[in-house]
Amino acid sequence: MSVAAAADPAMGITLDKVTKRFPKRGSDEGFVAVDRVDLHIDPGDMVALLGKTGCGKSTIFNMVSGLLEPSEGKVSVAGHDPFHEFDWFRGKVAIVFQNDRLLPWRTALQNVELGLELLGVPHEERRKQAMDWLSRLGLKGHEHDYPHALSGGMRQRVSIARAFATNAGLLLCDEPFSALDEMTANRLREEFSALVRENRKTAVFITHSINEALQIGDRIIVLERPAKIAYDVRLDRATGEAEKEAIRDRIKEVLAL
Known part of the structure; x- marks a missing residue:
């Protein structure tokens, strides 16, 4: 069975009164990173999760990806618990990191094939899909280049191709363009969106850049510390520049508090 046939559709996310505490010396309560967050993300939404460093964005990201268990409340993705049902999410969630995390001993093509290989996709099929995604991301002719021969932008394109190649329904993106120059980042944001x-994927995109959130998000969620939703706004193609400027001003007000 092909990955395309086996893949799940875009997946929704729900956080129901979610709190996350970490142990803290001298405190019985611990350090509260996320404080009773209620959040629902519809299948197919592209959400920019925006906030200052240390506001809890990454903690929410790690709970949604199944790497952390909430202290209280419930996290569900497509009706499943990502921490306790971690294996169910194999091939259904793909992560794009801040750094490309390519394996230096594998070519661009072999790096894109990696996720498909781990999922047990036959060689010919995974090679075809990897070649297709490298081509779609403008890397035709670089399939057999090793990471050291690629620019930073090209390496991140390989990382994005690797995420899309598995046909996962949910993409989790942890500031994937922050290490790139602005012109390269801008082009990649547009292509990624x-x-x-x-x-028709669901995507959660962590950022601390207002400009990036406005460019990427169908919906922008601004967090205050400890992580609570301070502002939640939807945008679409009909959202004009004047309205975007008003949203930008409101985000600045929230982040200044």
Whole structure:
């Protein structure tokens, strides 16, 4: 069975009164990173999770990805618990990190094939899909280059191709363009957004940049510390520049508090 046939559709996310505490010396309560967050993300949404460093964005990200268990409340993705049902999510969630995390001993093509290989996709099929995604991301002719021969932007394109190649329904993105120059990052944001919409994925995109959130998000959620939702706004293609400027001003007000 092909990955395309086996893949799940875009998946929704729900946080129900979720709190996350970490142990803290001298405190019985511990350090509260996330404080009773209620949040629902519809299948197919592209959400920018925006906030200052240390506001709890990454903690929410790690609970949604199944790497952390909430202290209280419930996290569910497509009706499943990502921490306790971690194996169910194999091939259904893909992560794009801040750094490309390519294996230096594998070519661009072999790096894109990695997720498919781990899922047991036959060689010919995974090679075809990897080649297709490298081509779609503008890397035709670089399939057999090793990471050291690629620019930072090209390496991140390989990382994005690797995420899309598995046809996962949910993409989790941890500031994937923050290490790139602004022109390269801008082009990749536009391409990434188009691919998410074209392929009908759900995407959660962590950022601390207002400009990036406005460019990426169908919905922007601004967090205050400890993580609580301070502002939640939807945008669409009809959202004009004047309205975007008003949203930008409101986000600045929230972040200044």
